Amino acid sequence: MELMTSRTDPLFDREGARNPLSVLKQVYGYPAFRGKQADVVAQVVAGGDAVVLFPTGAGKSLCFQxxxxxxxxxxxxxxxxxxxxRDQVEALKQLGVRAAALNSSLGRDEFVDLRRSLDRGELDFLYVTPERIVTPAFREMIGNTKIALIAIDEAHCVSQWGHDFRPEYRDLGRLAQEYPGVPRMALTATADPHTREDIIARLGLEDATVFTTSFDRPNIAYEIVERDQPRQQLLSFLSRHEGESGIVYCLSRAKVEETSEWLNTQGIRSLPYHAGMERELRDAHQDAFLKEESLCLVATVAFGMGIDKPNVRYVAHLDLPGSVEAYYQETGRAGRDGLPSEVWMAYGMVDVIQRGRMIDGGNAGDDIKRVERAKLNALLAICETAGCRRQAILAHFGETHPGNCGNCDTCLKPVETWDGTEAAIKALAAVYRTGERFGTGHLIDVLTGNENERTIRFGHVDMPVFGAGRDLPTRTWQSVYRQLLAAGLVRVDHEAFGALKLEPEARAVFRHERQVLFRKDRPTKGKAAKNAGARAANARNALEGADMELFEALRATRMEIAKALSVPPYVVFPDTTLIAFATERPTSRDALLGISGVGQAKLERYGDDFLAVIRSHQR
Structure with missing residues (x-):
């Protein structure tokens, strides 16, 4: 089915303009808009510009489609x-919408067909890369074609302060002059206040209406642990997600390959993904992830931007991301369908040092490096917080949350704190007495009285601070230094090979003018992780008995259809729609059309197949 463009089309209301709610129901099968979607749609239908700042899973695509x-x-x-x-174009085609993409992957014949369709007015959507849309050749190709709107997706890429800055986005501000009178939209799922301002300025959207909603993802359970036997920690986490799709992020390509290979030896089907792989293999692994129901993809951050797979049930980080924004966007790839999902991360001081070296070794200017260091420290503070993780994450985006979310590790099992003022003074004194020339490993050797080649050679065994911290274990001192860094009392000097330097705020601690509270160490395999996993697992397994049996039969039918069409299963129907089929058991086409996610095109294409399965499982 293709959407008609005749004025007799039932999608048009009496005034001769298409009715957004009718489009939503007939094309997408949704009974109503969610949140502020209706406000955004009304603004753009009327010809206005918009900046849309919605979290992943809040339905940004509908706001421009x-x-x-x-x-x-x-x-x-x-x-x-x-x-x-490719994924979004295929999803639109399954809805009966005429869509195409213009990019470097097109062959000559495909390009000719696309241009012919454009000239004949046979396209509703044209997806295009940022490099292509600003070229004279593209402007010539468009010619006199009427443009409904211009939507700039992943708009945080335009900002030099953004975590995914892409230079080719810089020229998109010209679109206002090249296509006057055409409403423009900038959409992103992650942007701190500084980045938001930069997006608006660079795209010339100062007069646009800004639409923002809560960045909270209540269906996601957060867990962050101190790294200790990371592979076993990861395996314990993945054991809660048997048969489900998920992503494991690693910082280096080598670690991606090693981790993926190891997971396969542990009986977990896994594929690697990173920018160093040949493109054909990388694309094949991504397609496998999109089309299979229970695959673990181990990847660098080269994977994931805009991935639409709704039933990613978990995201794990074996290394610390570079910022809160990166962490939020990467974890946001879990649970796009709104069903319970888990995110997990293991971290340590070595992450902070490694990330800092990457910042200082980059080609960015001093101002950008300063911002990147601040963002890294903000993420470290979230790792070290004794309070609600969700509250800390949302605060970074300028949003207030009351805390006690009940769906993160620190809320499920509150973290104890201790008065660490004296310990902080000892730790800071070790930095000062050794000349601010050493990293945490050596400083902890000094504090714990470890006589080794280095402490002897540098004369540190003769200092009063030597052995002053024998009352605390090494692991606690590691936590102390991480928390001092997160609190802004010390900094890492990467030009001095990771040496710690005192910040001016440390003086107040030395003078006993500032109390320092630290979070207590928690056992690596504590109850919080088990409770979080049980909570998510119970919610996922809400279907029981005959309903679960029908759901599995529906999944099998969906997979058969998806394989025949060579599309991801969720493009046929998402899990949320199958769950509704299994619990509500519609037995007619009209009843099927009343299920959220069933539009007219999908009813015609797949309705009878799924009705046959439902009827064969009548109670």
Whole structure:
């Protein structure tokens, strides 16, 4: 089925303009807009510009897709990744919407067909890369084609302060002059206040209406642990997600390969993904992840931007990301369908040092490096917080949360704190007495009285601070230094090979003018992790008995259809729709159409197949 463009089309209301709610129901099968979607759609349908700051899973795509279908012309969507374009175009086609992508993967014949469709007015959407849309050749190709709107997806890429800055996004501000009168939209799932301002300025959207909603993802359970036997810790986490899809992030390509290979030896089907792989193999691994129901993809951050797979049930980090924004976006790839999902991370001081070296060794200017260090410290503070993780994450985005979310490790088992003022003074004194020339490993050797070649050679065994911290174990001193760093009392000097330096705020601690509270160490395999996993698992297994049996039969049918069409299963129907089929058991086409996620095109294509399965499982 293709959407008609005749004025007799039932999607048009009496005034001759398409009705957004009718489009939503007939095309997408959703009964109503969520949150502020309706406000965004109304703004753009009326010809206004918009900046949309919604979290992953809040339905940003509908905010530009529905207005484009309501307005005359083709909707131009600027997207940074070919794989993302391909997935979204295929999903639109399954809805009966005429969509295409213009990028470097097109062959000559495909390009000719695309241009012919554009000239004939046979496209509702054209996805295009940021490099392509600003070229004279693209402007010539568009010619006099009427443009419904221009949507700039993943708009945080335009900002030099953003964690995924892409230079090719810089020229997109020109679109206002090249396409006057065409409503423009900037959309992103992650941006701190500084980045938001930069997006608006660089894209010339000062007069646009800004739409923002809560960045809270209540269906995601957060857990962050101190690294201790990381592979076993990861295996324990993954054991809670048998048969489910998920992502494990590593910092280096080598670690990706090693971790993926090891997981396969542990009986967990896994594939690696990183930028150093040949493109064909990398694309094949991504396709496998999208199309299989229970695959673990081990990846660098090269994977994931805009990935639409809704049933990613977990995301794990074996290394610390570079910022809160990166952590939020990467963990946000879990649970896009709103069903319970878990995110887990293991970290240590070595992460902070390694990340800091990457910042200082980069080509960015001093101002940008200063911001990147501050963002890294903000993430470390979230790792070390004794309070609610969700509250700390949302505070970074300028949002107030009361805490006690009940769905993170520190809320499920509150972290105890202790008065660490004296310990802080000892730790800071070790930094000062040794000349601010050494990293945490050596400083802890000094504090714990470890006589070795280095402490002897540098004369540190003769200092009063030597052995002053024997009352605390090495692991606690590691935590003390991480928390001092998170509190801004010390900093890492990467030009001095990771040496710790005192910050001015440390003086107040030395003078006993500032109390320092530290979070207590928690056993590596504590009850919090088990409680969090049990909570998520119980919610996922809400289907029981006959309903679960029907759900599995529906999943099998979905997989058969997806394989025949060579599309990801969720493009046919997401899990949320199958769950509704299994619990509500519609037995007619009209009843099927009443299920959220069933539009007219999918009813015609798949309705009878799923009805047959439901009827065969009548109670």
């Amino acid at each position: 529905v207005p484009a279908l309501c307005r005359d012309g083709v909707g131009l969507v600027v997207s940074p990744l070919i794989a993302l374009m």
